[in-house]
Amino acid sequence: MPHGERAPLTDSALAVGVDIGGTTVSAGVVDPAGRVRRLTQSGTPLRQAEPREAEDAIVAAVRGVWDGPEVAIGVGAAGFVDVGGRIVRFAPHVNWRNEPLADRLRARLGRPVHVENDANAAAWAEYRFGAVREERRLLMLTLGTGIGGGLVYGGRVERGAHGMAGEFGHMNVVPGGRQCECGNRGCWEQYASGPALQREARERLLALARPVTSWVRAGIDRPEAVTGEGVGELAQAGDPLAREVVAAVGTWLGRGVADLVAALDPGTVVVGGGVAQAGELLLEPARAALHSHLSGRGYRDHAPIVLASLGPRAGLVGAADLARLAARANS
Amino acid sequence: MPHGERAPLTDSALAVGVDIGGTTVSAGVVDPAGRVRRLTQSGTPLRQAEPREAEDAIVAAVRGVWDGPEVAIGVGAAGFVDVGGRIVRFAPHVNWRNEPLADRLRARLGRPVHVENDANAAAWAEYRFGAVREERRLLMLTLGTGIGGGLVYGGRVERGAHGMAGEFGHMNVVPGGRQCECGNRGCWEQYASGPALQREARERLLALARPVTSWVRAGIDRPEAVTGEGVGELAQAGDPLAREVVAAVGTWLGRGVADLVAALDPGTVVVGGGVAQAGELLLEPARAALHSHLSGRGYRDHAPIVLASLGPRAGLVGAADLARLAARANS
Numbered sequence: 001m002p003h004g005e006r007a008p009l010t011d012s013a014l015a016v017g018v019d020i021g022g023t024t025v026s027a028g029v030v031d032p033a034g035r036v037r038r039l040t041q042s043g044t045p046l047r048q049a050e051p052r053e054a055e056d057a058i059v060a061a062v063r064g065v066w067d068g069p070e071v072a073i074g075v076g077a078a079g080f081v082d083v084g085g086r087i088v089r090f091a092p093h094v095n096w097r098n099e100p101l102a103d104r105l106r107a108r109l110g111r112p113v114h115v116e117n118d119a120n121a122a123a124w125a126e127y128r129f130g131a132v133r134e135e136r137r138l139l140m141l142t143l144g145t146g147i148g149g150g151l152v153y154g155g156r157v158e159r160g161a162h163g164m165a166g167e168f169g170h171m172n173v174v175p176g177g178r179q180c181e182c183g184n185r186g187c188w189e190q191y192a193s194g195p196a197l198q199r200e201a202r203e204r205l206l207a208l209a210r211p212v213t214s215w216v217r218a219g220i221d222r223p224e225a226v227t228g229e230g231v232g233e234l235a236q237a238g239d240p241l242a243r244e245v246v247a248a249v250g251t252w253l254g255r256g257v258a259d260l261v262a263a264l265d266p267g268t269v270v271v272g273g274g275v276a277q278a279g280e281l282l283l284e285p286a287r288a289a290l291h292s293h294l295s296g297r298g299y300r301d302h303a304p305i306v307l308a309s310l311g312p313r314a315g316l317v318g319a320a321d322l323a324r325l326a327a328r329a330n331s
Numbered sequence: 332m333p334h335g336e337r338a339p340l341t342d343s344a345l346a347v348g349v350d351i352g353g354t355t356v357s358a359g360v361v362d363p364a365g366r367v368r369r370l371t372q373s374g375t376p377l378r379q380a381e382p383r384e385a386e387d388a389i390v391a392a393v394r395g396v397w398d399g400p401e402v403a404i405g406v407g408a409a410g411f412v413d414v415g416g417r418i419v420r421f422a423p424h425v426n427w428r429n430e431p432l433a434d435r436l437r438a439r440l441g442r443p444v445h446v447e448n449d450a451n452a453a454a455w456a457e458y459r460f461g462a463v464r465e466e467r468r469l470l471m472l473t474l475g476t477g478i479g480g481g482l483v484y485g486g487r488v489e490r491g492a493h494g495m496a497g498e499f500g501h502m503n504v505v506p507g508g509r510q511c512e513c514g515n516r517g518c519w520e521q522y523a524s525g526p527a528l529q530r531e532a533r534e535r536l537l538a539l540a541r542p543v544t545s546w547v548r549a550g551i552d553r554p555e556a557v558t559g560e561g562v563g564e565l566a567q568a569g570d571p572l573a574r575e576v577v578a579a580v581g582t583w584l585g586r587g588v589a590d591l592v593a594a595l596d597p598g599t600v601v602v603g604g605g606v607a608q609a610g611e612l613l614l615e616p617a618r619a620a621l622h623s624h625l626s627g628r629g630y631r632d633h634a635p636i637v638l639a640s641l642g643p644r645a646g647l648v649g650a651a652d653l654a655r656l657a658a659r660a661n662s
Contacts, residue, residue, distance in 0.1 A: 153484075
């Protein structure tokens with residue numbers, strides 16, 4: 001059955017998951033095995049959106065995939081979400097500041113709503129349905145506009161004392177380093193993310209001070225034309241300069257992972273998000289950097305770094321599954 | 332009853348705790364309320380000791396406090412200890428490399444022995460008997476020769492997938508920074524520890540290029556005469572230069588804590604170890620640095636930084652208590 005068709009979905013264990021990104025809102029009906037049974041994606045950009053606008057987009061997305069009997073609804077959003085899954089303290093894309101999102105959506109949709117940090121939701125999906133199923137200490141990184149982070153420890157999303165665990169992207173890796181949107185300097189996500197890929201590539205082009213034939217052929221005729229996606233595609237096509245750029249970002253990825261391995265000693269580190277589409281071109285240098293920056297190497301085992309297996313739908317799948325479990329626990 | 336006297340201790344719930352430091356081996360009989368009922372301390376320096384020598388010192392320390400009926404024995408040691416509490420993978424002071432310490436000690440002492448990382452043991456003691464009793468997410472730092480770290484999450488010592496969680500001192504805070512004993516550069520413990528206090532003070536004296544009267548009076552007549560303890564004492568006596576030095580180290584402490592708060596969002600951060608004797612002179616600048624380096628400040632709550640309350644005996648108290656619980660779980 002292709003996505004979008006309206007065959008009746010009646011399984012009472014279904015749940016709806018919503019993923020709120022900077023550029024799209026996706027919603028899907030998810031079954032208990034983590035399969036997406038129906039999917040919608042709106043192109044409404046929510047960058048700097050007001051709360052009401054974002055709510056409208058979420059409500060429309062949910063109604064776009066589901067009009068059956070009552071189901072649990074899970075919403076994954078970038079930002080700080082309180083431990084109870086009700087209030088968004090702060091979000092980077094939408095203008096949510098201490099927003100009681102779960103209650104507002106419940107009032108409009110008439111169903112229980114669970115809100116989760118998007119990277120926590122993705123980590124949960126990988127734990128439940130992905131390549132690292134049942135890992136007892138899973139640390140997930142989603143590399144996109146920034147670094148999202150999630151921990152699933154002992155079969156639970158570890159949200160921290162205030163719901164804010166997993167903000168790995170704002171660990172300081174270079175004192176006084178690159179300016180971050182958060183107001184600080186030297187945050188890890190300034191060195192290992194989509195924008196970092198773009199920045200690294202631009203700096204190299206500027207330093208070369210001449211166009212690179214293969215890049216020009218791909219439409220990148222000047223530093224300003226570089227995008228993270230463009231670099232990723234060139235790298236996968238075998239372009240040596242693009243591979244160097246991806247490797248440089250992979251090295252920063254591995255250095256930060258070394259800090260997390262020192263602090264947390266996870267069982268597996270899973271890397272997802274758009275930047276992870278570079279695959280081994282990113283992970284090989286990350287593993288090398290992890291190995292060379294890890295204290296006590298030679299006398300200790302450490303987590304492997306592996307690719308996420310669920311792709312861009314992980315967030316909505318995890319949000320739906322967490323909502324289903326929360327609804328079951330409350331019933 | 333003064334420590335060291337040999338009144339009969341017969342409570343079957345007693346346990347013996349041993350703490351192996353770089354300069355001393357301490358052992359104590361610990362009751363279920365965490366009180367030390369008998370204590371011995373040997374001055375045997377174990378720096379670079381061979382395994383047999385260290386074992387002899389542990390056996391002598393245990394026999395020095397206990398010859399009653401069978402009790403559980405807990406050993407806290409700096410280093411990497413496997414998750415099962417049996418094997419020391421690597422230790423900085425003693426030449427233990429994949430040493431089956433628990434089994435060797437059991438063979439010589441005829442009683443069950445549980446081995447634990449010393450900072451984990453101290454964290455456990457603070458959780459069970461200290462000022463942060465029952466904190467659900469406790470992160471402990473012990474500032475001494477290096478930074479020891481322990482996590483007690485959800486009522487359990489979180490040891491990580493391979494027993495190596497909590498190695499916070501080897502998180503990289505300055506790329507290419509100060510050389511660390513571990514072989515890397517820029518590890519946090521090079522900036523926030525006893526040796527860091529000493530180094531910071533020496534650099535300031537060198538920069539001043541003249542003796543400082545109050546320091547000379549305290550016996551510090553040249554940079555080489557500086558010790559971390561000496562600086563701490565001067566700071567507590569109100570010396571402005573010494574206070575600046577302690578504050579500089581406190582600032583580094585807070586910067587690293589900001590990374591840990593971003594990653595883990597603990598409920599309380601507890602700081603112990605010798606350097607923590609500087610008290611608020613260390614913690615106030617640490618809190619200021621945490622606040623100014625934390626991403627999302629203003630939209631989030633975060634853990635307070637508090638002083639440990641059990642002092643230098645925390646390690647042996649925690650090791651004894653963990654051994655008692657392990658013995659009970661196995662019986």
